[in-house]
Amino acid sequence: MNTPVTLPAATAVARQVLAEVFGYAAFRGQQQAIVEQLIGGGDALVLMPTGGGKSLCYQIPAIVRHRAGQGVAVVVSPLIALMQDQVGALDEVGVEAAFLNSTLTPQQAASVEQGLLSGRLTMLYAAPERLLTPRFLAMLESLHERGQLSLFAIDEAHCVSQWGHDFREEYLGLSALHERFPDVPRIALTATADDHTRADIVERLQLQDAKLFISSFDRPNIRYTIVERDNARTQLLRFLRDEHEGDAGVVYCGSRKKVEETAAWLQDEGIPALPYHAGLDAGVRKRHQDRFLREEGLVMVATIAFGMGIDKPDVRFVAHLDLPKNIEGYYQETGRGGRDGAPADAWMTYGLADVVNQRRMIDESPAGDDFKRVQRGKLDALLALAEAHDCRRVRLLAYFGEDSQPCGNCDNCLHPPVTWDSTDAARKALSCIYRFAQHGREHHGARSFGVAYLIDVLRGKRTEKVEQYGHASLSTFGIGADLSEQQWRAVLRQLVALGHVVTEGEYGTLALTDTARTVLRGDVQLRMRTPAEAPRRSRSRTRGGAAAGTDAAPRGPKVAPADLDERQIACFEALRQWRADVAREHNLPAYVVFHDATLAEMARRQPASLAELGGISGVGAKKLEAYGTALLQVLEEGKA
Template identity: 50%
Template structure:
């Protein structure tokens, strides 16, 4: 049953659902009474005050960093209806559910609404009853909605996932490019554009495309210290994945990304056979199947979604404990955004990626074969090089990732290269041998044949081609077969070799200006000394196996946490919302640690605003004091 907000509550609605006054409210009052937090996170307060005072802003914050607060709070603090432009129905519906649970009158105007629901929302907009209206860029620009908004009082415009507007962005949406009209039609209404990932060129492009050239940019740290980064070379990719999930994260929610739809379905089927509660998600599935997978992931514990990148932008689920990539993402921005869906609640989470030479070749081919202008292809090639540098680095991965976004940091101690340092070796001699072998076999064979030649293997193909008489034959016998494959993979990553996927994976030399100096020993090549055997995660073993939110609880505390989760699940089912919309795991853990005895203690828990206090305090206090 929904609580009735009182006039002192900053939800801005009275018992009839009408806005109660147009006075500017203190943002921190809104934060405490509506969202249940005593103070803003770093940078949030600056952004909120800036926008609440009517100024434009571009905000870059990591996934889970609290971007939505940056526009929701000033929208509630200022008189009028806040309009949020968002790219996905799932994202809009999720935020609307959470806001309504907090006592805010919010609605999403989407294609999923019935004609009567649309009319009701637009009536509420006309009457001033809406606190926040969510809408897609396409819907905003059609059907006379802008004309209607000109007749209303709009507190602000928020443009979520603003990287979609950029010509450099990886989720391009044409209608985003027309949102610059908002500044022309509503010159006195503040606009805030928010995104989780954008390098400097993308930031400038966002501001230009949206007509926000004079907006102040707020850039938070991109560091997600609760996330552990792990990258492995592809060996037996499926076994590597199942080992990671079943050994380190059994029974936990996670996302596994694959490049192709078929691989998504095959991987989900394989995981189910291993006892993992896995569902497949990609754009080629029936709408009902996709919706069921999405709903199960949000509302049930321990469900793993195997998906293409079509899944994720609209996911606000805070308790995703891991994200895996079975194929390379398109760029470090994409990797950062996709892995950022883990651990949004700030509790420990882990991300895991496997990659190989074929991944590198496929991504290079996708860039080369695209219809994009050459200057955009050049940008995409540079982004791919940065991604490969992250994969092949011997440094702290967090240092490499943050450096891409212009930050510096000390080694983190929470990534695989920190926990199990990788040696960097002078690979110039090995590189010269490998490049010579590729050249001597006519740039007409794949990695397996080149390695056979280097190891002096007298296979039928080697003898038939006369490659056992080449000068390089057997010159690499001091290295293992696995090491030579590693060398070739790293040379492909560095651009010294290319893989012709249209011709059965044939290896060819890279650009002459890069290759010749190496062959002449005028330039050195540094390579990773990959371990001969893949090792399990030391970190998860040290933590006792699982990295669950309650991994440090035991005995009565662990039992209480599970009882609170059961109560949350029951209340969520009755309300028809995902469990985390009631309370996050982080709030439940605070209940375990603080053991509130009454409503005044309960009200001081983080994440408990006035509406949730009225809705849920008695139910949870009964469990806590039972």
């Protein structure tokens, strides 16, 4: 049976592993407390933002417990690409790790199983469906009987919850780990979980006795921008060319068709882009994902099928051409930008069609009423974020129960929007919808009309359809001529977002809800932003992610950190070229060899010996041994 590790100097040992293996001098945030909890044999539920260092929270306990004779750690991961990258990164730092998934031949899988049962492996990565097979469980039983099962790590734990944004049914069976191996410590990790999802994780994984660790959800290096949709492609192209020329990024779309069309259009515009969605052949998806991870400056156009667990640190932007389903999804997806801590952008276009489509999908889903009610609440929270006039980050963090102050690094903080009292306009729109229904009953039967037609009537346009239905005679005809079509769309978007108007049927016809009466009576005051495109921004920005004045734009991966002088920049670029060659030779993403931050510190400090090089953050013992001499040569040549 497995027993807790008894190490009087557990913290010192963990810090030694952190420095020796991973090359870091100190833990960040709650990492040390989480590591100590697992080393001591306790369970943990960890909520930590993307890029916050979740992997180290179980990798270091796994190494410490393995060295203490406690056997192998089993890491449950939902994605093949994530397993492969994690194992490749561990191999680079000298840790014996492997994965079991469908990419292996029978002979390769047998070799991994032999390594597992022999005690050679420190960590084994596996998908939940493989872990729960009788064969795999039998191997775990054998290890457990010999006291050689050190811990279970369940990554992307929100997948277990039906309330979460990425529910995966195969995760439900993971409660068997506690039932079969109650004395083996477990850690469940996720970057996003609201109260519903968190409670579901605890219940379904039987983590009632686990210690809860919640880190700040703030990603200060990410700038949040949401623009009213005008021409989405034109807006996206301007965003990419003005601010992210040559940068790696992700563009999320709501459908497979839109993914392929957008990727092809970007390619035609001279921007290297690849499509990714679940309908593509598995081999094509793998090739595209591998290229995105290994090459610089590629844009991945994708559905939400892409991204979970992608460790690429230098994603400089995440753009949404369609509204996500909820704030958890938005946070998870935007969090894939700027994992290296350098400035990144979360940019999204948003329009009335998004609201209509999302509400329709919820209403027409076969789910139960309770589930639909919760999903409507989640959508309402996201719509409130999109319509906000105040700090986006304050609202985003408040959703996760975190208080904060205006950030100075979102569109509303950098360029405070002009707002106007839209109460009177909203009452006019509601009155017109009501008059449609009344007029229909009196003249030609009940009939509903969509947004474009309503705006024509409000603005007094005598179209053929308006004349056909006699709506030019309505008291509401032309009462909104003072507002533009764009302004009326914004008013209607807000009314739908607030639930005062609903859209019905295939053509999105408009109808009033019971709450519309409160607006018509004047009991509710509405304000909205004046439609305007955010000002163009320069490509200079402070290193911490906060804006310098009102100019704030991220640096691309081809741009060296701002604090390097001309000679250091040349050295930095030479180091990056050396890293690219090594990564290509080892068939690894470049960041697995060294992060940009590590190369920048080398260029800045100019170490002249192996001992000095070993003091650079991110240079562990194995990497120093493997690459030290070559790095010193590159640095020496850079001085010439």
